Amino acid sequence: MAYLFNAYPLGAPLMQVTPMIWFITIAVTILFFVYEFFAHVRKPHEPSIGESARWSAFYIGLALLFGVGIGMVSGWKFGGEYFAGYLTEKALSIDNLFVFLIVMAGFAVPKKYQQKVLMIGIIIALILRGGFIAIGAALIENFSWVFYIFGALLLVLAYKQAFGSHESNPADGKFMTLVRRVLPVTNEYHEDKLTVMQGGKRFVTPMLLTIIAIGFVDLIFAVDSIPAIYGLTNEAYIVFTANAFALMGLRQLFFLIGGLLERLVYLAQGLAVILGFIGVKLVFHALHVNELSFINGGEPLLWVPEVPIWLSLLFIAATIVVATVASLLKTRGDAKKNARGLVHGEPVITADAHDRVEDPEADEKATSTADISK
Template sequence: MSETPLAFMVVTLILLAVFVVVDLFVIGRRPHVPSTKECVQHIAFFVVAALLFGGVLWLISGPQPAIEFYSGWLTEYSLSIDNLFVFVIIMGQFAVPRQLQKYVLSVGIAIALVLRGVFILVGVTLIDRFTWIFFIFGVFLLYTSFKVARGQDEGGYKENRLVGSLRRVMRISDAYDGERLTVKRDGVTYFTPMLIVFLAIGTTDVMFAFDSIPAIFGLTHDPFIVFTSNVFALLGLQQLYFLLGAMLDKLAYLPIGLSIVLAFIGVKLIMEALHGNSLPFINGGQPLDAVPEVPTWLSLAVIVLAIGGASLASLIKARRSSLKTSWHKDGDE
């Protein structure tokens, strides 16, 4: 159960609902390419809002929930940045006009919010009834960490069977018609490619949820913190997409940082499962109480160092590559 007062949770959820509506369905409905200034201001607002929320949570509920929120928010935010690689590929593969990409992202993020909400409810129910589910979550995160480290998640978007099947059985036009999903030509109704893009984004969001929800449950069991950290991580993601669109290739070491975080949380989950569960083939069927529990502050430290170090190393590498390129150009001249 949450240590946070009910009144504070209600006010927070109302404010987050307002943020989501304004971010996705007011600002996100305007079909335009945001400027760099607009992106920076938008992202800074939500980052500051998340930091302030954690501070207020610290004052109201104590340091433990606040540190859990910061750890969860940073992890989910980092995973969201990694997911932008796939969004860029999807937009390119389906040739989405740049002025419509903001609208597509708003719908995709709305789908992600709904899916994550469902996964959180399911996750809480499973954990309350079957604490051994942490073994499954932990092993899954270790497997995901291995894939990310090897770059298997960065190989590009592959059209899934659902989208491929729809292409074969539905009339789909070759061109977009604004935000419309259907268009009539010579009395025949065609679906626009926008429908396929929405399905691609939506089904991809399902896979993202499989990564992010086990990761956040490895840091906190409080459903309020799990949900708020996910919402804050998704707010401003449209602007982050446009701001980082040209920089994603420069974040070369981000997958390594994410791999370290996922592996750490996976090991933490397995340790928690061993600590609280009895296994017939280990320790005579008794819980392994001697297995240490990883403190929340250590989780936050690992996340900050891994993601921060990977980002800094990426920027240094990009800077060196840029200098080498300029040196070669000067030498040629």
């Protein structure tokens, strides 16, 4: 029965991850985030491009070295699964950053306090994903049919990614409207405090509301990310470490590519393709290890192909590259069209990340929004 839950042929070796390795991995992950808080976040400031670039490069390099280590110690099959999972989770995390940007603009978080919001949001994301990883591992170990559910969920999420919109601001959603009704909220920030006393009564600040909104967003994204990576590997250790490394350095990456986020106009479509691909892969695997009595009499459909990990890794990497290059080419082309229109005194309608109309009034509104987010 081992192959039913590990997507490998019967008798194939599994990763040997002892409780001690788990303990060390989790402890080191916690230490990294504790260091991040005391070294960079505790004192409010806006990180420079140089600081963000150095730390982003450090965390990405560390993640790549860890993947090489897995490949050398446990075999390159597992190394390939880690790299495929890391790329997928990193791409989903960048999409997560885009929503963080919208939330913080909606709550007008001052630039120097955005680090704290991001740090808390990333920690919440890691905790939520850790819980989903444990639940997913338990489901896979006991119910092989869960692959059908994961596959169907990813196909639905892929559709929403492709045809949904980032226009809706979680800061103004129904959930936050309910929170505002329940909690007494001040109208202004009090530095980076979460609550303040006014007139003998305790009030929450917009900073706490922002963190609640980001925590809610994290919960939604955890539903995306965990089934996606379980479509690439059934090793809980790889799932956890790929998620942890994808979240490490995300704060610095936010400040490094903040201006680039809005130029990634095809990121959602690229993620939709990746999620759809993994969804189909999961459905194929579910058929390959089928135990449902109403499908083929409860017998596995062994003729259904299993997608090899090298193909998954190649497909995910290629999709990310194509989506990024296509996005940059499109936004550059739109900028040139807009410049030509301004030279000839003609309004130009272009489609960017938000399908806005490029005219002086829209530019003024965009500038105002940017100033608020700062």
